Each structure stands twice: as structure tokens, then as C-alpha cells.
Amino acid sequence: MxxxxxxxxxxxxxxxxxxxxxxxxxxxxxxxxxxxxxxxxxxxxxxxxxxxxxxxxxxxxxRRHPFHVAIENFQHDHNIGTVVRTANAFAAAEVHIVGRRRWNRRGAMVTDRYQHLRHHDDVGGLVAFAAGHGLAVVAVDNTPGSQPVETAEIPRDCVLLFGQEGPGLSAEAQEAASLVVSIAQFGTTRSINAGVAAGIVMHAWIRQHADLGRAW
Incomplete structure (x- = not known):
């Protein structure tokens, strides 16, 4: 520090x-x-x-952490800026944009200048990267069979993979994951905003693996 x-x-x-x-x-x-x-x-x-x-x-x-963050961007998801900003706050290794190369940077609040970004044309490209770097793919979606992120053991070296607002994770992304986690919900909505969900799961990783003595 x-x-x-x-x-x-x-x-x-x-x-x-x-x-x-x-x-x-x-x-x-x-x-x-x-x-x-x-x-x-x-x-x-x-x-x-x-x-x-x-x-x-x-x-x-x-002093970056060994977790990566990936988000699918096949429909110009407006949450990507928020995901990048949060990844920067938690010192994620990289943020991976899967799908369309262009994304709305407004929500990033210029933090993308300090955060490493990588683009993949499709999920296959992301999966190949993860395999080549020894990273487990952890998908985040409230699908049947998912484990509650509140109790799941998140691998230290991993890619936290998020879907788009609305459709959620693609079938290819879910199939590529070695672990699928969901966020406990208690109200009426079917899903949580993708940007918010990313922050919750990143913080779950922080609670399990980060050295809090190095935080600002």
C-alpha cells in the first residue's frame, strides 16, 4: 500500500x-x-x-487479485460499464468482454483506463483463454442446480462469468462452466440487475480470498 x-x-x-x-x-x-x-x-x-x-x-x-470477470455482450448490454468500475474497485486481474467489441463506457466512470480489458468474439474464445491460464469458469445465473454464492466455495483462480440483462447467460456459457452460482433472492423479481449481481459475486470472492489488510 x-x-x-x-x-x-x-x-x-x-x-x-x-x-x-x-x-x-x-x-x-x-x-x-x-x-x-x-x-x-x-x-x-x-x-x-x-x-x-x-x-x-x-x-x-x-497487487491485483487472481480472479477475472467476464460478461457477455451480444446485445450491447448497458451494465458493462458498471461491471468494469466494480472490477477496478476490487482489483480484478482482467475484465473480458464476450461478443460485441463496443460497449457503453459511461458507467465505468473512466476506471477502464486503469483496468485491463480483453475481448473475445465468442464464449469459446473465453473458455480457451481460461483453460490456457488455469482458470475455473464460474457462471452466475439463477438456474436449477446452481449453488448459492453465499455458501459456495469459489475457486481462487477463476473467471466469474455473467450474462446479459434479460436473457442471462447463453446456453454455451452455462455448459462451459465448472461451477454455477446464484444469488439468494427473497422478493418478487425474477432476477437481479447484472451490474449489481457482478458486484455481489465479486465481493463474495473478496470475502473468501482477499487479504483485507491491503485494502485502502
Missing amino acids: NTTPGPTEWVSREEVGVGPWPGEWPADERYDPELLREGDRRNVVDAYRYWRREAIVSDVDS
Whole structure:
């Protein structure tokens, strides 16, 4: 974890982030001269204020978790941005987009700049990647035979695979999974929003495997 001290002079509530660096600039190549001069308004934690984007990515790479996240994108699912943002928050190894290459980045809140992304034309491509990297495919869907994520043992090295809003996981995705988990529901809706479901299952992985002492 980085403990580099930052400035104590913060901008007004109406603005995001911090203003220009007060006083003498730090002699550290991780810092971006433009940000030091103009201020840093990015959506990053305080420890990364004024850092170059490449330096931030390199630091996160040194402590990323071994789980991957994949979401099917055959109908331009609008939840992908939210999934990417959450994966970034939990330091996922990579996010895999399966299907259409283009996706709505608005929900990512620019976090895709710091998160590794990979595209696969189809589920077969994702499965081949998982097999080549020793990753178990864990599908998330409330189908018969699925195990409750609240009690299931999620493999440490895995790909958490999510379907689209509405149709859910494709049949090919369900067949490729070594484990299918579902989220316990108690109300009337048939399913949970895909972005929300991704956050719940990622956090289940965090609770089972992450070193919480390294969290911000």
C-alpha cells in the first residue's frame, strides 16, 4: 500500500479531487507535472493523487487479485460499464468482454483506463483463454442446480462469468462452466440487475480470498 503524503489544501465541495500541489513539487517520476500544476480531478483514491496513469496501473498490477470477470455482450448490454468500475474497485486481474467489441463506457466512470480489458468474439474464445491460464469458469445465473454464492466455495483462480440483462447467460456459457452460482433472492423479481449481481459475486470472492489488510 502506498503512503505517499499528499497536499492538505483541498478544493471546494463543488469540485472533485484536489487543486495544484502546494509548495515544492515531489521529486518522484510517478508524479505528473501537468497534474501537479493544474490539480488532479480524476476518480482515483487519495494515494494516487497526481500520479501518472501508467504509474497507477503499474502499482495496481503489483497487487491485483487472481480472479477475472467476464460478461457477455451480444446485445450491447448497458451494465458493462458498471461491471468494469466494480472490477477496478476490487482489483480484478482482467475484465473480458464476450461478443460485441463496443460497449457503453459511461458507467465505468473512466476506471477502464486503469483496468485491463480483453475481448473475445465468442464464449469459446473465453473458455480457451481460461483453460490456457488455469482458470475455473464460474457462471452466475439463477438456474436449477446452481449453488448459492453465499455458501459456495469459489475457486481462487477463476473467471466469474455473467450474462446479459434479460436473457442471462447463453446456453454455451452455462455448459462451459465448472461451477454455477446464484444469488439468494427473497422478493418478487425474477432476477437481479447484472451490474449489481457482478458486484455481489465479486465481493463474495473478496470475502473468501482477499487479504483485507491491503485494502485502502
